[in-house]
Amino acid sequence: MSKMKSVKFEHERLSREESVIRGKSFYELMKRRRSIRHFSPEKFDRSLLELAVRTAGTAPSGANKQPWKFIIVESPELKKEIRIAAEKEEKESYEQRMPQSWLDDLAPLGTDWHKEFLEIAPYLIVVFKIDYLKTDSEIKKHYYVNESVGLASGLLLASLQNMGLVTLTHTPSPMNFLRKILNRPANEKPFLLIPVGFPAENTEVPDIKKKEFNEICEII
Numbered sequence: 487m488s489k490m491k492s493v494k495f496e497h498e499r500l501s502r503e504e505s506v507i508r509g510k511s512f513y514e515l516m517k518r519r520r521s522i523r524h525f526s527p528e529k530f531d532r533s534l535l536e537l538a539v540r541t542a543g544t545a546p547s548g549a550n551k552q553p554w555k556f557i558i559v560e561s562p563e564l565k566k567e568i569r570i571a572a573e574k575e576e577k578e579s580y581e582q583r584m585p586q587s588w589l590d591d592l593a594p595l596g597t598d599w600h601k602e603f604l605e606i607a608p609y610l611i612v613v614f615k616i617d618y619l620k621t622d623s624e625i626k627k628h629y630y631v632n633e634s635v636g637l638a639s640g641l642l643l644a645s646l647q648n649m650g651l652v653t654l655t656h657t658p659s660p661m662n663f664l665r666k667i668l669n670r671p672a673n674e675k676p677f678l679l680i681p682v683g684f685p686a687e688n689t690e691v692p693d694i695k696k697k698e699f700n701e702i703c704e705i706i
């Protein structure tokens with residue numbers, strides 16, 4: 487017998503016009519999101535980050551395990567430590583580990599191993615994925631962890647964009663140094679490192695294009 491306890495689902499039915507207005511306005515908002523690699527040091531109200539994390543926490547997840555943790559880093563000392571460790575890994579990656587094909591794909595983005603933004607951005611959000619929970623007697627595995635944490639991270643980015651903040655989705659590779667610096671338990675694995683703030687003045691972004699609708703969707 488099912489043990490599910492249920493509650494009434496409150497659904498707000500919109501008119502078609504309202505749906506179109508909302509859909510277009512959200513698309514226009516999200517179209518303006520770009521990965522920003524030059525940040526202003528300007529601070530902002532930290533409660534905005536709390537709202538973004540609360541939004542991320544509403545994401546669906548495999549068996550509702552919510553296998554994520556969001557660490558907000560504000561401390562200049564920790565940000566500096568993270569920058570130094572990230573640059574060490576990234577220097578090695580750019581100079582020795584990445585195959586030429588990867589370097590060629592990154593060339594149009596103009597990225598290199600320098601990561602000043604990790605110290606300059608007022609906050610870093612480090613997203614951890616939790617593959618399992620360990621109790622005294624057993625290890626409980628989580629399901630679809632990458633999919634779940636990816637969805638939550640998408641909501642996080644959308645929420646920050648909606649509040650007028652800019653972000654970079656960063657993955658210094660390998661990222662295990664984040665677990666050590668932030669003193670996280672063994673079952674938490676770094677997933678994304680996201681600087682958040684405002685863009686530096688006159689920031690430019692790579693002139694890249696998104697695929698057309700017909701390239702990413704087929705209606706059958």
Ligand SMILES: Cc1cc2nc3c(=O)[nH]c(=O)nc-3n(C[C@H](O)[C@H](O)[C@H](O)COP(=O)(O)O)c2cc1C
Nearest residue numbers: 519520521522523595597654655656657658691694
């Ligand atoms: C999983 C993932 C990892 C990424 N890692 C990096 C990174 O380590 N450094 C970086 O500068 N950009 C990184 N990016 C940003 C991408 O380069 C960027 O999203 C892409 O070029 C499209 O640009 P846009 O975000 O401005 O639309 C990453 C993006 C994703 C989704």
